[in-house]
Amino acid sequence: MTDFISLPFYDLLHENAHVPAVREKLPPLLTGVRRSILEIGAGSGLITITLADSTPAEIFALEPSPGMRGILLSRLTGRPELLKRVTVLPYDALSLDLPEPVEAIVMINVMYAMEPEYRERLWPVLAGALEPGGLLVFTWRDGDLPAPHPLKEIDSRQVGRHTYASFSEIIESGEGRIRYRTVYRVIADGKVIDEEDIVGNAYRPAWNVLEPELTAAGFTCAAAPDGLLAWRR
Numbered sequence: 001m002t003d004f005i006s007l008p009f010y011d012l013l014h015e016n017a018h019v020p021a022v023r024e025k026l027p028p029l030l031t032g033v034r035r036s037i038l039e040i041g042a043g044s045g046l047i048t049i050t051l052a053d054s055t056p057a058e059i060f061a062l063e064p065s066p067g068m069r070g071i072l073l074s075r076l077t078g079r080p081e082l083l084k085r086v087t088v089l090p091y092d093a094l095s096l097d098l099p100e101p102v103e104a105i106v107m108i109n110v111m112y113a114m115e116p117e118y119r120e121r122l123w124p125v126l127a128g129a130l131e132p133g134g135l136l137v138f139t140w141r142d143g144d145l146p147a148p149h150p151l152k153e154i155d156s157r158q159v160g161r162h163t164y165a166s167f168s169e170i171i172e173s174g175e176g177r178i179r180y181r182t183v184y185r186v187i188a189d190g191k192v193i194d195e196e197d198i199v200g201n202a203y204r205p206a207w208n209v210l211e212p213e214l215t216a217a218g219f220t221c222a223a224a225p226d227g228l229l230a231w232r233r
């Protein structure tokens with residue numbers, strides 16, 4: 001599986017991006033979940049740790065990218081008490097194979113990476129992995145897709161004497177798909193000393209596309225704070 005995200009930049013740029021809001025909004029939705037949680041696309045573990053700290057549940061952290069899994073396992077190694085409670089599943093969401101259904105499934109900032117045909121096949125797989133009445137929570141944003149724009153700086157962090165900066169271009173957008181380019185640069189004394197240039201697609205299904213897909217798979221929409229959707233099987 002290709003990484004569409006620069007691994008060295010991931011925590012630096014995401015710890016301050018979607019993560020603080022998710023860390024605040026997710027735990028109240030999981031009140032009462034005590035036995036098991038499946039996290040799809042656990043990435044480097046920024047949300048895995050929140051799941052582990054806010055519930056007593058056993059966690060299955062599914063992550064197909066070996067690079068991301070490396071960071072996740074390194075994070076878990078720094079929290080040895082969690083090594084007993086978090087199982088890392090090294091494959092993609094459609095390859096899911098759990099010993100028994102879980103109480104909740106969480107998928108934070110992952111759906112954008114799934115092509116529509118893949119996503120449609122995913123909901124029945126997740127329904128099959130959830131116990132009856134189980135909860136599915138994922139991030140979703142309504143509204144217009146971003147309009148095309150040239151490369152511009154998005155964020156930067158200082159690391160010692162170097163600046164880690166990310167730049168984004170929207171190449172084209174429409175019908176739930178965004179073609180984007182992201183450039184990651186490490187800059188020393190105004191000079192670029194390392195650069196990754198990534199082009200990929202992101203998918204943002206509209207509500208009138210998403211809702212029938214989940215309903216057909218046996219899910220009913222439940223209340224959730226802005227930026228998240230919650231569904232009961």
Ligand SMILES: C[S@@+](CC[C@H](N)C(=O)[O-])C[C@H]1O[C@@H](n2cnc3c(N)ncnc32)[C@H](O)[C@@H]1O
Pocket residue numbers: 005014040041042043044045046047062063064065068091092093094107108109110113114
């Ligand atoms: C933006 S990261 C989000 C990571 C983490 N959930 C977080 O919020 O920090 C997206 C993650 O989804 C994973 N991913 C992409 N396609 C996937 C798929 N088909 N099944 C499972 N995970 C996938 C990527 O490898 C990546 O680690």
